Amino acid sequence: MSQSTVLTNIGSLVTNDPSLGDGPLGLLTDAALVIEGERVVYAGSAKGAPPADNSVDAGGRAVIPGFVDSHSHLVFAGDRTAEFNARMSGRSYAAGGIRTTVAATRTASNNVLDANLRRHLTEMRRQGTTTVETKSGYGLTVEDEARSLAVAAAHLEEVTYLGAHVVPAEFADDPAGYVDMVTGPMLDACAPYARWVDVFCEEGAFDGDQARAILTAGIARGLTPRVHANQLTEGPGVRLAVELGAASADHLTHLTDADVDALASGTTVGTLLPGCEFSTRAVYPDARRLLDAGVTVALSTDCNPGSSFTSSMPFCIAVAVREMGMTPDEAVWSATAGGAAALRREDVGRLSAGARADVVLLDAPSHVHLAYRPGVPLAAAVWARGELAVGAVGFGG
Numbered sequence: 001m002s003q004s005t006v007l008t009n010i011g012s013l014v015t016n017d018p019s020l021g022d023g024p025l026g027l028l029t030d031a032a033l034v035i036e037g038e039r040v041v042y043a044g045s046a047k048g049a050p051p052a053d054n055s056v057d058a059g060g061r062a063v064i065p066g067f068v069d070s071h072s073h074l075v076f077a078g079d080r081t082a083e084f085n086a087r088m089s090g091r092s093y094a095a096g097g098i099r100t101t102v103a104a105t106r107t108a109s110n111n112v113l114d115a116n117l118r119r120h121l122t123e124m125r126r127q128g129t130t131t132v133e134t135k136s137g138y139g140l141t142v143e144d145e146a147r148s149l150a151v152a153a154a155h156l157e158e159v160t161y162l163g164a165h166v167v168p169a170e171f172a173d174d175p176a177g178y179v180d181m182v183t184g185p186m187l188d189a190c191a192p193y194a195r196w197v198d199v200f201c202e203e204g205a206f207d208g209d210q211a212r213a214i215l216t217a218g219i220a221r222g223l224t225p226r227v228h229a230n231q232l233t234e235g236p237g238v239r240l241a242v243e244l245g246a247a248s249a250d251h252l253t254h255l256t257d258a259d260v261d262a263l264a265s266g267t268t269v270g271t272l273l274p275g276c277e278f279s280t281r282a283v284y285p286d287a288r289r290l291l292d293a294g295v296t297v298a299l300s301t302d303c304n305p306g307s308s309f310t311s312s313m314p315f316c317i318a319v320a321v322r323e324m325g326m327t328p329d330e331a332v333w334s335a336t337a338g339g340a341a342a343l344r345r346e347d348v349g350r351l352s353a354g355a356r357a358d359v360v361l362l363d364a365p366s367h368v369h370l371a372y373r374p375g376v377p378l379a380a381a382v383w384a385r386g387e388l389a390v391g392a393v394g395f396g397g
């Protein structure tokens with residue numbers, strides 16, 4: 001039998017199960033959580049908790065599900081400090097900056113890529129993130145995309161093939177030839193490592209017809225689509241994502257009413273990436289508009305060396321509340337249950353019986369502090385699959 005642990009004296013517990021508590025967060029006070037092995041076996045009142053082998057006193061503090069970061073680009077080498085510095089000194093962001101990272105990634109060994117990925121995953125976990133999706137997209141050759149995905153798949157369940165991140169310089173005069181490679185030999189080499197296929201559908205990257213060809217080829221190989229859509233301009237990305245049954249359409253900074261209607265009528269989650277607008281001094285997406293239309297909204301870091309080099313979900317929550325019209329409750333839901341929905345996962349992003357025991361104890365009395373105290377490291381302890389991964393807690397008998 002695996003050991004069981006009760007976290008008791010929880011002042012405020014976010015379950016994301018409306019049947020257990022108040023509102024969409026299923027919020028409970030004076031609560032307890034019991035984990036056994038990798039799973040949650042009880043979430044409810046402290047006085048109703050079943051006995052457990054070990055006990056942790058939460059001291060009246062808040063407990064939330066581990067963050068689900070459903071959009072990141074962590075397989076890369078080098079950095080883009082100079083580009084960021086130039087942009088913050090008055091030059092505008094262009095999609096072509098990705099090519100700088102492509103050059104560095106192609107010359108990096110697998111060991112370097114692996115070490116970089118692990119460093120960023122550790123950084124994320126320290127801040128409370130327990131589920132991470134990451135993408136290829138800085139290799140852009142058959143070999144470099146495949147080894148990027150192999151590195152990601154060694155550590156993560158949620159791996160996305162993004163050969164269609166940008167057309168590499170050597171195909172500048174033959175973008176159709178590059179799409180043929182992405183939908184042909186590169187897909188053959190990459191599909192075994194990936195669950196998802198993604199495309200950067202944007203002026204300067206891939207147009208609607210190219211994006212459709214790339215996603216359709218991925219679907220035929222058993223991958224499920226997700227789309228970088230409507231980041232820099234209004235375009236066909238959102239409607240294509242909904243039409244093809246994508247799990248998520250991401251960025252959504254420039255939307256027409258037809259785009260919002262399409263998202264509201266389909267099953268595609270709208271994923272917002274406020275670190276990107278923050279780090280490029282761009283206008284933020286309007287989360288309020290999407291929420292009021294009934295769209296399921298996720299929040300994610302988009303952690304990447306070019307446009308959003310933050311690994312912090314709490315930072316994204318704070319920006320979403322301050323700049324995008326989300327309430328603190330909505331932002332915390334979107335960073336946990338919303339991310340799970342964007343990855344079509346039922347086992348994470350919630351804390352109720354049967355869920356994976358991915359748990360964050362905050363050094364705060366309420367989840368609202370994630371927005372109220374921007375920039376403050378609040379993750380006091382993090383359990384991942386039932387194992388204490390971050391922080392130290394005193395165990396009682």
Ligand SMILES: [Zn+2]
Nearest residue numbers: 071073228302
């Ligand atoms: Zn991205």
